[in-house]
Amino acid sequence: MWIEYSIPANFERQKQIIRHLRTWIESIDEQELIRGFAFDHYSGQEGIQDDLRVRFDYPNEVNPDIENGLRTRVRELIPDYSPHGTPWDNNEAILKGYEFGSRCAFLFWQMVEKGRFPEEYLSDYLQGSDLAHTEIRLIPFNFQSHFYHGLMNSLGVAKQPNELLLHFLAIIESKHFHTQDELFAWVRTLPQDIFRFYQ
Numbered sequence: 488m489w490i491e492y493s494i495p496a497n498f499e500r501q502k503q504i505i506r507h508l509r510t511w512i513e514s515i516d517e518q519e520l521i522r523g524f525a526f527d528h529y530s531g532q533e534g535i536q537d538d539l540r541v542r543f544d545y546p547n548e549v550n551p552d553i554e555n556g557l558r559t560r561v562r563e564l565i566p567d568y569s570p571h572g573t574p575w576d577n578n579e580a581i582l583k584g585y586e587f588g589s590r591c592a593f594l595f596w597q598m599v600e601k602g603r604f605p606e607e608y609l610s611d612y613l614q615g616s617d618l619a620h621t622e623i624r625l626i627p628f629n630f631q632s633h634f635y636h637g638l639m640n641s642l643g644v645a646k647q648p649n650e651l652l653l654h655f656l657a658i659i660e661s662k663h664f665h666t667q668d669e670l671f672a673w674v675r676t677l678p679q680d681i682f683r684f685y686q
Contacts, residue, residue, distance in 0.1 A: 612626075
C-alpha cells in the first residue's frame with residue numbers, strides 16, 4: 488500500500504530535505520518497516536505546487552511511527568511541517584520504476600559520501616539562459632549525458648527502439664507538446680544549437 492507525503496518547498500530545499508532523510512529512509516527500509524520507497528521533485532510546473540513527494544510502500548497499513556519520524560526529521564528543516572498521507576495508486580511497473588530510480592539516487596549520494604563521485608556531477612552544466620550563447624561545463628554534462636545510457640545498457644535495455652523512444656518521450660513530456668506540429672516546429676529550431684555540443 489503506497490502512501491505519498493507532500494513536503495512543500497522550492498527545488499533547492501527539496502534536494503536538501505531528501506538528502507537529510509536518506510539515512511533514516513534506508514534504515515526503515517532495512518528494518519522492513521516499509522516494503523519500498525520512492526520520491527519525486529516537483530518544481531516550476533504550471534499549476535502544480537513546488538514540493539517534494541516522499542512515498543512509502545507500507546506492508547499492511549500506515550505506520551504512525553514512520554509518520555512521526557518523518558514529521559520529526561522534516562521539522563528540523565521546516566518547523567511547521569505535518570505529514571498528511573494520501574494513496575499513491577498507479578500501475579505496478581510505474582511504481583517500481585520510481586522506486587528503482589529513487590534507490591539509484593540514494594546510491595549516488597552514498598558514493599559522494601565515500602568520495603567515489605564528486606557532487607559536481609549533478610550540478611547545472613549550462614551557464615546562461617540562452618542555449619545559443621551559453622557556456623557548457625563539460626564535467627557535469629559528460630556525467631549526466633552518459634549515466635542514463637550506462638544504466639540502460641548495463642541492464643540490457645536495447646538502445647533501439649527502447650532507449651531511443653524513451654528519450655523521444657522525455658522531450659515530448661518536458662516540452663508539453665500536444666501535437667506533431669508543435670514537436671516539429673521545435674525540432675526545426677534546434678540544429679544550430681545542437682551542433683554546438685559537438686564543436
